[in-house]
Amino acid sequence: MIDTDIRYPFWKSKPADVEATLDNAKLGKVHTLCKSAGGHTIRYITYGEPVDYNRQANYSSACGAKDTRYYADREGKRPTILLIGATHGQEMEGVAALMNLISLLETGLDLRGKAVPELTDAFIAADCRLVIIPIYNYDGRVRCLPDSMINEPIDFLRYHGQGTWKDGSLCGWPECKKIHPIKDAAGFLGAYYNDDGVNLMHDNFFIPMAEETKALMALCDKEAPECIIGLHGGDNCTSLLLQPAYVPLETKESVFRLASATAAYQEAAGLKSDVHPVSEHIGDPPPSFNLTTALHHICGAVSATYESNEGLSDIPNGFTAEEILMHHYCLFRALFELAWRK
Numbered sequence: 366m367i368d369t370d371i372r373y374p375f376w377k378s379k380p381a382d383v384e385a386t387l388d389n390a391k392l393g394k395v396h397t398l399c400k401s402a403g404g405h406t407i408r409y410i411t412y413g414e415p416v417d418y419n420r421q422a423n424y425s426s427a428c429g430a431k432d433t434r435y436y437a438d439r440e441g442k443r444p445t446i447l448l449i450g451a452t453h454g455q456e457m458e459g460v461a462a463l464m465n466l467i468s469l470l471e472t473g474l475d476l477r478g479k480a481v482p483e484l485t486d487a488f489i490a491a492d493c494r495l496v497i498i499p500i501y502n503y504d505g506r507v508r509c510l511p512d513s514m515i516n517e518p519i520d521f522l523r524y525h526g527q528g529t530w531k532d533g534s535l536c537g538w539p540e541c542k543k544i545h546p547i548k549d550a551a552g553f554l555g556a557y558y559n560d561d562g563v564n565l566m567h568d569n570f571f572i573p574m575a576e577e578t579k580a581l582m583a584l585c586d587k588e589a590p591e592c593i594i595g596l597h598g599g600d601n602c603t604s605l606l607l608q609p610a611y612v613p614l615e616t617k618e619s620v621f622r623l624a625s626a627t628a629a630y631q632e633a634a635g636l637k638s639d640v641h642p643v644s645e646h647i648g649d650p651p652p653s654f655n656l657t658t659a660l661h662h663i664c665g666a667v668s669a670t671y672e673s674n675e676g677l678s679d680i681p682n683g684f685t686a687e688e689i690l691m692h693h694y695c696l697f698r699a700l701f702e703l704a705w706r707k
């Protein structure tokens with residue numbers, strides 16, 4: 366295993382890289398989200414001042430009053446956007462992309478030393494408040510020693526991601542979810558989980574197990590983002606936005622519009638693209654009410670999971686590090702340009 370950042374110097378996904386980036390930020394403001402289960406300090410960075418959306422009620426009550434403006438009156442106000450990296454600690458593609466985005470916002474150049482005017486111009490035009498959590502599942506990211514999955518086999522991803530059972534066999538996906546929290550059933554605890562074995566995508570959102578969950582839900586309630594993207598890795602999928610479950614049709618259509626705009630930029634750049642249609646998720650068992658859905662129901666955001674290609678070596682469709690970065694740039698550009706009016 367050779368660190369990816371030696372092969373690709375623009376690829377920075379290690380906790381030490383993130384901490385240095387946050388410590389050295391001059392334009393962004395750095396805040397503490399909470400302590401992880403393992404005692405790590407989870408930080409985030411914001412660009413733009415917080416926006417006063419004239420809160421009168423929580424989101425549920427505002428919906429009950431038949432006017433979401435009682436929760437957040439966004440008309441004529443700057444939009445707030447939230448980007449979340451590494452909800453699963455081994456999914457480091459988004460962390461690397463966020464380090465490049467922060468570099469662009471701080472210096473005008475990304476970690477390749479290149480300007481990306483179509484992206485930075487879109488950010489300036491959006492005139493948004495941008496909130497970035499580079500590493501949300503800090504415990505998992507610390508536990509995962511590799512700095513990417515690029516050129517690694519899928520069993521390497523499974524080991525570092527979902528971990529092993531007590532007999533040493535790989536937990537695998539989605540079987541890793543059948544025991545939760547998984548800590549006492551695990552041999553090697555994968556980076557999917559915090560140190561208590563909680564998969565932050567599948568906390569009990571009505572009675573949260575993890576401080577990370579409570580803190581993120583409180584942040585979303587306070588900030589009232591119009592769009593929240595959780596940046597994940599999806600082995601060698603063609604990077605795409607998943608349709609959220611249990612949200613209004615209008616929100617699903619907004620995700621579809623963002624996905625379509627992202628795909629248009631990907632195709633123009635000679636990259637592959639994939640867009641999931643709006644769907645009703647009819648079936649048994651039902652889809653999970655996961656973090657992406659929970660965050661919508663706190664603040665009404667267009668909330669979606671982005672699955673990045675991870676560049677694995679032994680299954681088809683592996684992207685290069687630069688392709689993975691470019692795919693994220695297309696997403697960010699589309700996000701800022703649509704920013705975000707439903």
Ligand SMILES: [Zn+2]
Pocket residue numbers: 452453456597598
């Ligand atoms: Zn994930």
